[in-house]
Amino acid sequence: MDLIFYLVIGIIVMAIVFSVAVGYRIYQDEKTKETAIASQLNYLAQLTKENNSQIKMLADEITSLRSIDTTSSGNEHLSQEMVALLSLIVEKLDAKDGAQFSSTENRPQNAPSQLDDHSVFQHAIRLAKEHKTPEEIVNICGIQLSEAQLVVQMHSQTN
Numbered sequence: 001m002d003l004i005f006y007l008v009i010g011i012i013v014m015a016i017v018f019s020v021a022v023g024y025r026i027y028q029d030e031k032t033k034e035t036a037i038a039s040q041l042n043y044l045a046q047l048t049k050e051n052n053s054q055i056k057m058l059a060d061e062i063t064s065l066r067s068i069d070t071t072s073s074g075n076e077h078l079s080q081e082m083v084a085l086l087s088l089i090v091e092k093l094d095a096k097d098g099a100q101f102s103s104t105e106n107r108p109q110n111a112p113s114q115l116d117d118h119s120v121f122q123h124a125i126r127l128a129k130e131h132k133t134p135e136e137i138v139n140i141c142g143i144q145l146s147e148a149q150l151v152v153q154m155h156s157q158t159n
Contacts, residue, residue: 054122062090089147124148128155 124141132140134148141148 124151125155128152131156
């Protein structure tokens with residue numbers, strides 16, 4: 001009788017120790033997951049901050065593009081085709097900016113493609129400031145020739 005009693009007590013103690021070990025393991029796994037999630041949230045917050053600064057920069061660029069007066073003497077070289085293209089680019093950027101502000105949290109997977117579009121034009125602007133030809137910009141950035149010509153006309157003069 002005493003042997004069975006001690007055997008039952010031993011099994012109960014082992015079950016308690018096993019339960020504590022499993023509970024501790026689950027706790028450690030949850031803590032690791034929380035740390036990983038916190039790290040991802042910090043990364044997303046940093047990306048959001050960078051995107052917001054890029055959006056601000058694009059908004060400033062849009063404002064400066066809208067302020068172009070085609071009738072003034074400094075901008076007479078722009079053809080009607082370039083003005084129409086400029087308007088189209090501004091409309092596209094406005095639409096993307098609105099989508100970025102309204103759905104940043106809901107669709108983080110879409111943010112890279114929007115960022116890529118803006119980055120292509122930012123890269124094209126940098127190349128234009130480095131006095132690259134529109135053809136070189138088309139080859140490097142993959143944008144339309146008319147867009148590259150517009151970027152060169154708009155940004156190579158600022159240097």
